[in-house]
Amino acid sequence: MTIPFFPPDLFEADRPLIHDLVFEAGTTNRFMLKDHVAALEDGFRRATGAADAIAVSSGTFAVLVALKAAGVGPGDEVIVQAYCCQPVASQVIALGATPVFVDVTADTMVMDPARVEERITPRTRAILPAHLFSCLVDMAPLRDIARRHGLVIVEDACVQQGATQDGVAAGRLGDVGTFSFFQVKAMGGCGEGGMIVTDDPEIGRRCRMLRNHGQDGATRFLHHIIGFNSRMDEIMAGFLNHRLARFDDILRSRARIAASYTERLSVLGNRITLPPPGVEGRCYYIYAVQSPDRDALRAFLLDRGIATHIYYPRILPHQRAFAAYADPRDRLDTAIRAARQNLALPIYPHMTDAQADAVVDGVLAFHTRH
Incomplete structure (x- = not known):
């Protein structure tokens, strides 16, 4: 698929x-x-x-x-x-x-x-x-x-x-x-x-x-x-x-898919960081996880036909356009880690249950083998 x-x-x-x-x-x-x-x-x-x-x-x-x-x-x-x-x-x-x-x-x-x-x-x-x-x-x-x-x-x-x-x-x-x-x-x-x-x-x-x-x-x-x-x-x-x-319907569809991701992926515990649970009224524009094995996980999913996306792989002050505004006093360790570990899984309103299940199956299969 x-x-x-x-x-x-x-x-x-x-x-x-x-x-x-x-x-x-x-x-x-x-x-x-x-x-x-x-x-x-x-x-x-x-x-x-x-x-x-x-x-x-x-x-x-x-x-x-x-x-x-x-x-x-x-x-x-x-x-x-x-x-x-x-x-x-x-x-x-x-x-x-x-x-x-x-x-x-x-x-x-x-x-x-x-x-x-x-x-x-x-x-x-x-x-x-x-x-x-x-x-x-x-x-x-x-x-x-x-x-x-x-x-x-x-x-x-x-x-x-x-x-x-x-x-x-x-x-x-x-x-x-x-x-x-x-x-x-x-x-x-x-x-x-x-x-x-x-x-x-x-x-x-x-x-x-x-x-x-x-x-x-x-x-x-x-x-x-x-x-x-x-x-x-x-x-x-x-x-x-x-x-x-029809925006409310769009939000509900995204939330339903996100809930299924969170429910099934929670078995991985601290091997992967999921969006924080129990947050009211969120918009699941993106479902982003954090994984220490981000690049390997991404390659594994791609081999199974599942495309993912890395948002902002380098923090802003580490990019040439903004380097002049970087400050050595900045403590940005968490931001750097997020840039290295974040991986967005596919999520869109007309995604089928079979597609959503395939995404989760792929993430679980990766962690079974690693």
Whole structure:
């Protein structure tokens, strides 16, 4: 049985819808920031409980726009986790600010709040926690730290749409939150797209101007601030409205597969680290395990036709693009270990029970032989 990590048929059932949306946009001259975008923003406000939702062109731009709207600029420092996708650092740098790297926790592989306060300086402006895989950063202690030091929290929830913590939707656990609709995300679109949510009216107002060349949306060619071209198009928004309507079903399907993985793989004990059990309201965008024999396990599964994926095999400050921002004081041992040991198993909503069983059978068979 061949089981791809990124299934090639993610959008096959949506082919007629995509054709209709492209035709509509191409023949009505309603391509950007029109009815579909407004409907998506309204749907996201209702789904998250946020006061405002601002659609943008990508998850990366969502981070950039949110940081700038929150006041991050030249000379500032922003605390980010060392083990993560690159936009958490690159978009800080794009604004003339400096990323300050902190370690992650061993079981979740996300920002360790215990490592944050020691890296705060008079230049620190914001904390940028990123929820990865199927785990959320523990946000309560981060909010306490931010409150004591007068910092803003820009929350990267790009892979945790639909998740909750303490009954609050991911993206609303800080001052402003960001999401990505890249194709393979949990609510992936047929291209690029992103969303920003906030309860702060001033941040929301600035985000709307920043995404559209600094215009206020009422008067064209009147630019209040220097902004970007980060507008979501109507094709993407129309498609995402379709996905949002059935997103709960998507989350349930992913959670069901993840539960079967955890139940069967738990017999391996400490030979492999599974996503922490008993966590409420998570989005299983990725099911990532940690294995000291990661590379051998990956090769074994591939021999059985099972594709896996390694996310972020090298921590950010150990990469050339970010080396200038590395600090010898950084204690990043857990992040380094996560980069060496993480392995994502295939998981997607239309995965069959037979495919899920084959994945687990492969992991168990590897450990039987080793």
